[in-house]
Each structure stands twice: as structure tokens, then as C-alpha cells.
Amino acid sequence: MAVRHETQAPEFDAIIIGAGISGLYQLHRLRELGMRVLVLESGTGVGGTWYWNRYPGARFDSESYSYSYSFSQELLDEWNWSEHFAAQPETLRYLNHVADRFDLRRDIRFRSRVTAAHWQEATRRWEVTLEDGSRCSAQFLITAIGPLSAPTMPLIEGIDSFQGQSCHTARWPHEPVSFEGKRVAVIGTGATGVQTIQEVAKTAGHLTVFQRTPNWCAPLHNSRIDAATMAEIKAGYPEMFRRCQETFACFLHTPDPRGTFEVTPEERKAFWEKLYAERGFGIWQGNFRDILVDRAANALLSDFVARKIRERVKDQAVAEKLIPKNHGFGTRRVPLETRYYEVYNQPNVRLVDIKATPIERITPNGIKTSDAEYAFDIIIYATGFDAITGSFDRIDIRGADGLRLKDKWAGGPQTYLGVMVKDFPNMMMLMGPHTALGNIPRSIEYNVDWVTGLLRFARDNGLDRVEATAAGVASWTDHVKSLGVGLLSNEVDSWMTGINRNVEGKQTRIIARYSGSAPAYRARCDEVAAQQYRELALG
Ligand SMILES: Cc1cc2nc3c(=O)[nH]c(=O)nc-3n(C[C@H](O)[C@H](O)[C@H](O)COP(=O)(O)OP(=O)(O)OC[C@H]3O[C@@H](n4cnc5c(N)ncnc54)[C@H](O)[C@@H]3O)c2cc1C
Numbered sequence: 001m002a003v004r005h006e007t008q009a010p011e012f013d014a015i016i017i018g019a020g021i022s023g024l025y026q027l028h029r030l031r032e033l034g035m036r037v038l039v040l041e042s043g044t045g046v047g048g049t050w051y052w053n054r055y056p057g058a059r060f061d062s063e064s065y066s067y068s069y070s071f072s073q074e075l076l077d078e079w080n081w082s083e084h085f086a087a088q089p090e091t092l093r094y095l096n097h098v099a100d101r102f103d104l105r106r107d108i109r110f111r112s113r114v115t116a117a118h119w120q121e122a123t124r125r126w127e128v129t130l131e132d133g134s135r136c137s138a139q140f141l142i143t144a145i146g147p148l149s150a151p152t153m154p155l156i157e158g159i160d161s162f163q164g165q166s167c168h169t170a171r172w173p174h175e176p177v178s179f180e181g182k183r184v185a186v187i188g189t190g191a192t193g194v195q196t197i198q199e200v201a202k203t204a205g206h207l208t209v210f211q212r213t214p215n216w217c218a219p220l221h222n223s224r225i226d227a228a229t230m231a232e233i234k235a236g237y238p239e240m241f242r243r244c245q246e247t248f249a250c251f252l253h254t255p256d257p258r259g260t261f262e263v264t265p266e267e268r269k270a271f272w273e274k275l276y277a278e279r280g281f282g283i284w285q286g287n288f289r290d291i292l293v294d295r296a297a298n299a300l301l302s303d304f305v306a307r308k309i310r311e312r313v314k315d316q317a318v319a320e321k322l323i324p325k326n327h328g329f330g331t332r333r334v335p336l337e338t339r340y341y342e343v344y345n346q347p348n349v350r351l352v353d354i355k356a357t358p359i360e361r362i363t364p365n366g367i368k369t370s371d372a373e374y375a376f377d378i379i380i381y382a383t384g385f386d387a388i389t390g391s392f393d394r395i396d397i398r399g400a401d402g403l404r405l406k407d408k409w410a411g412g413p414q415t416y417l418g419v420m421v422k423d424f425p426n427m428m429m430l431m432g433p434h435t436a437l438g439n440i441p442r443s444i445e446y447n448v449d450w451v452t453g454l455l456r457f458a459r460d461n462g463l464d465r466v467e468a469t470a471a472g473v474a475s476w477t478d479h480v481k482s483l484g485v486g487l488l489s490n491e492v493d494s495w496m497t498g499i500n501r502n503v504e505g506k507q508t509r510i511i512a513r514y515s516g517s518a519p520a521y522r523a524r525c526d527e528v529a530a531q532q533y534r535e536l537a538l539g
Pocket residue numbers: 017018019020021022023040041042043047048049050051053058059060061062067112113114115144145146147148149192391394395430431438439440441444
């Protein structure tokens with residue numbers, strides 16, 4: 001479909017950056033259009049999140065089967081999940097299976113970090129540069145670089161001086177790491193830290209957890225899936241995926257239509273007990289409809305969960321440290337856990353509150369806080385990601401007239417449907433800012449299909465330039481901002497509000513994600529497609 005021009009760089013119809021769930025599916029779909037596609041991936045294999053995050057305890061918080069791709073009946077039929085919440089090695093096997101099954105690898109170039117992508121108005125193509133200096137070009141640039149794929153290390157002095165082993169959870173070695181008899185430190189208690197801590201505590205000689213901000217965690221209630229149950233799940237796939245299309249955030253769980261104060265205290269308690277005993281995100285995503293907007297409702301639920309923490313942790317001083325005081329339940333990403341709180345009852349585990357006694361530096365032997373020095377064999381950095389825009393900031397993306405995306409978004413992202421940006425023609429983002437996230441593969445499949453539809457339209461109509469308009473961007477960005485009004489989560493520092501104290505320039509809250517319902521998001525995008533993309537500047 002592309003008009004070919006004479007340059008030295010290899011030419012493609014589309015370049016996709018990233019071979020995670022988004023990039024793999026987009027490649028599959030664009031091949032169906034007959035396009036010549038190249039996927040550039042910095043890792044040595046497919047899988048994205050599930051390729052990089054090999055830390056102990058890494059696993060789903062979405063039910064495995066609700067997270068699978070749904071686009072291929074054959075794929076659904078042939079794959080069996082072994083647990084309701086599969087661990088990372090199984091998910092990575094699954095994504096490798098997908099890559100093999102659809103013969104995707106022949107169009108993926110691994111060990112290929114994209115450092116720059118520049119729009120060339122003269123040729124109406126994107127010129128892409130890799131870390132090794134090589135270049136290639138394409139009519140369309142599709143970013144599939146992940147909302148959580150740019151890891152951040154803490155800004156602590158002396159990190160390089162440590163003489164033991166140290167590792168960020170998202171850059172975990174491919175070989176097993178033994179904690180047997182070792183003195184281990186974990187810095188960070190977000191979703192990843194919680195999964196890591198509960199696993200490492202099983203074998204470590206001694207584990208010290210450095211916590212800045214406790215999070216509200218809830219039980220995962222994972223269990224194995226036997227053959228009969230898997231057969232039942234398979235038989236129920238059409239109904240299950242239909243449900244995921246209808247729920248607020250594409251999870252199996254969706255808000256209860258009742259308000260917290262519309263039921264009696266006894267009914268409320270019974271409902272919360274039930275949710276606390278159920279597997280998965282029910283207590284977060286399937287709770288009363290007002291718990292994330294009504295301060296009193298949220299406080300009541302937070303009290304309920306705080307009581308659970310006090311019951312599960314023997315030392316009440318430690319329990320108090322584990323109970324968040326600066327945000328309510330569900331206003332940050334809720335880590336799901338398996339006996340996480342009980343870890344703190346073990347004699348080999350110690351919790352250090354680094355708000356009270358800050359880390360001063362990493363030393364050759366371990367960690368020095370304001371009141372003590374600790375010796376370690378291993379330091380694990382569970383310090384998360386420069387979320388949502390971080391992977392964009394790491395690429396020098398320049399649109400029309402050399403405009404840098406990073407500068408354009410200096411005051412927060414501005415997008416059209418979370419997919420396009422004005423002045424960046426022919427660039428489409430998968431899982432970029434301002435798009436619906438939730439149970440992410442469900443959103444990915446929609447996003448990819450929408451982008452595929454747009455590229456088909458461009459091909460069929462001989463268009464070689466599609467771009468968001470100023471009015472379209474202003475209207476979507478305002479809409480996203482208005483959806484955030486009144487949400488308690490937008491009054492809290494978190495990666496969802498664009499805050500990362502370890503990243504320069506990320507100290508001011510922004511509205512980084514779309515917080516409306518997934519069905520409403522899809523309805524809006526469907527409408528744009530049905531109106532023949534009239535809202536775009538087409539040329
Ligand atoms: C530990 C963990 C657990 C999670 N659990 C869940 C869950 O249970 N449910 C859920 O819905 N979501 C979960 N997520 C979110 C998860 O990121 C998404 O579900 C999904 O994997 C995103 O897929 P993606 O393809 O969009 O991005 P990613 O999987 O992040 O893939 C992006 C790819 O782009 C590559 N890349 C980035 N920049 C460049 C560059 N400049 N050059 C070349 N390649 C580049 C990266 O190497 C990576 O392989 C979890 C995330 C983490 C970190």
C-alpha cells in the first residue's frame with residue numbers, strides 16, 4: 001500500500017515498536033491486510049511485561065483465562081491454564097506459543113531498541129533509528145511500548161557501590177536466583193514488591209523490607225485449575241468474553257449498582273466479607289458503586305480492610321505501619337497477595353519504615369538509613385516504572401516541523417482517543433496515555449482492531465497521511481480530564497496520576513489515564529470509525 005521512495009533504509013508499510021501483547025496482535029492483524037510490517041523489540045524474546053518481569057512471585061492479578069487473547073478460537077481451544085492466576089513463566093510460555101502459532105517471529109527484530117523516530121513530511125514516512133545506529137522507515141509508526149515497561153531505580157546514592165547482588169524486578173536475571181540462607185533487602189511495597197516479598201520470605205535467611213508507602217492489599221485466593229474446570233471455562237468462553245466487554249474495566253468483576261449507605265451495616269459487612277474471601281479484584285472492581293468517589297464510603301471500606309490487617313499481623317506496631325494512612329482503599333493500584341501480611345509474623349522478616357528513617361545511601365555492604373546500617377547479600381529494587389509516558393520519553397519522537405513529543409506533552413499528555421496526537425501524523429499508540437486500560441488485553445484487542453480498521457480505511461482510500469486535529473485532541477483531552485473530576489484516586493500521588501519521585505519532572509499530578517468505562521470508550525471510537533474518520537485530518 002505504501003508509496004516507495006529511494007532511501008538506503010529498509011522500507012516497510014508499518015513499523016511496530018514492542019513485541020508484547022499489543023505488538024504481537026497488531027503484527028498479526030496488519031499482516032492480514034497484506035502490509036509489510038516490522039516489529040522492533042529491545043528484548044531478546046516476545047512477551048513484553050512477561051518477558052522482563054521474571055522476579056520471584058510474578059503472576060497475574062487478572063484471572064488467567066480472562067487475560068488471554070480472545071481473537072482466535074483455535075488458540076482458545078488449545079491452551080490450558082494451570083492456575084486461576086498464572087505465574088510469569090506460564091504466561092511467557094503462552095505468548096511464545098502465540099508467536100509460534102501465528103508465525104510471528106519472522107517479522108520481529110529482537111535486540112533492537114528504538115532511540116528515535118522522526119516524521120519526514122517530504123516522504124510522508126517515519127524514519128526510525130535504533131540504538132546501534134541502523135535505520136528503517138515506514139508509512140505508519142505504531143507504538144506498542146507498554147504502559148509499565150520503563151523501570152525506575154530509586155534516587156539513592158551509592159547504588160553502584162554495592163558489592164553483593166542487586167537487581168530491579170523488571171530486569172531480573174534469566175537464571176534462577178537462590179535466597180537460601182541469604183540476607184535479602186526488598187525496597188518497595190507496590191504490587192510487584194508485595195509479590196516478591198511473600199515469595200522471597202519463604203526461603204531467605206533473613207529478609208528486610210524497606211517501605212515508604214504502604215498499599216492496601218487484598219487476598220488473591222489463587223488455586224490450581226484441574227482438567228474438568230478448564231473444560232468448563234472453555235465451554236464458557238463466549239459468555240465470559242461477552243461479560244468482559246460489558247463490565248466497567250473489562251474485568252470479570254464490575255461495580256455493584258448499590259451505594260455503600262443504601263444497605264444496612266450488616267448487609268455491608270457481609271458483602272465485604274464475601275468480597276474479601278473471593279478470588280481476584282472483586283473487592284476493588286466489584287464493590288459498591290461509590291467507594292472510589294464517596295469519601296465516607298471509602299473510609300468505611302478502608303476501616304474494614306485495616307481491621308483485616310490488624311487481625312493478620314501479630315505485632316500491632318508492625319500492623320499499624322502496614323496500614324496506609326495517606327490514601328483510601330482502591331485509590332491506588334491494589335496489590336493482590338497470598339499470605340503477604342503473615343510474612344511479617346515470621347522471625348526472619350523485618351519491616352523498616354523509610355518515611356521515619358530514610359535511606360541515606362547504599363553502601364558496599366548494604367543499606368544505611370538515618371538510624372542504622374544493614375548488611376545484605378542481595379538487594380532487590382521493586383521500585384516500579386516510569387508509567388504510561390515513560391517509554392515514550394525514552395524515544396526521541398519528533399513529528400511535523402521537528403516538534404518533540406516530550407515537549408508537546410510537557411504539561412501532561414494530549415491525545416485523540418488515546419491513540420493519536422496532533423502534529424504526529426501516521427503515528428498510532430497502543431495502550432498509550434488516555435486510553436482505557438483495565439483488564440489490559442481486552443483493551444489491547446479493541447485498540448489494535450480499531451487501528452487496523454483505520455489503516456484499512458487509509459489503504460482503501462489511497463490516503464498517505466492521517467492525523468488528529470486540534471479540535472479532536474482538545475475535545476478528547478477535556479473529556480478525559482472531566483472524567484477524572486471527583487475520583488478519589490486523582491487526589492492521590494501514584495503512577496496513575498503521573499507521579500514518580502524517582503523521575504525528574506514527574507512531581508506534578510496529571511490525568512494520565514482514561515477513567516471512564518470501557519464500553520463508553522469503545523462506543524466513542526466505534527462512532528468515529530462509523531463516520532469514516534471524519535474527525536481526522538485525512539490526506
Ligand atoms: C508485573 C506486572 C504484572 C501485571 N499484571 C497484570 C494483570 O494481571 N492484568 C493486567 O491487565 N495487566 C497487568 N499488567 C500490565 C501489563 O503491562 C499489560 O497487561 C500488558 O502486558 C501490556 O502489554 P503491551 O504489549 O502493551 O506492553 P508491554 O508488555 O510492556 O510490552 C512493551 C514492549 O515494548 C518494548 N519496548 C519499549 N520501548 C522500546 C523501544 N524504545 N525499542 C524497542 N522496544 C521497546 C519492551 O521491551 C516491551 O517488550 C502487569 C504489569 C506488570 C509489570
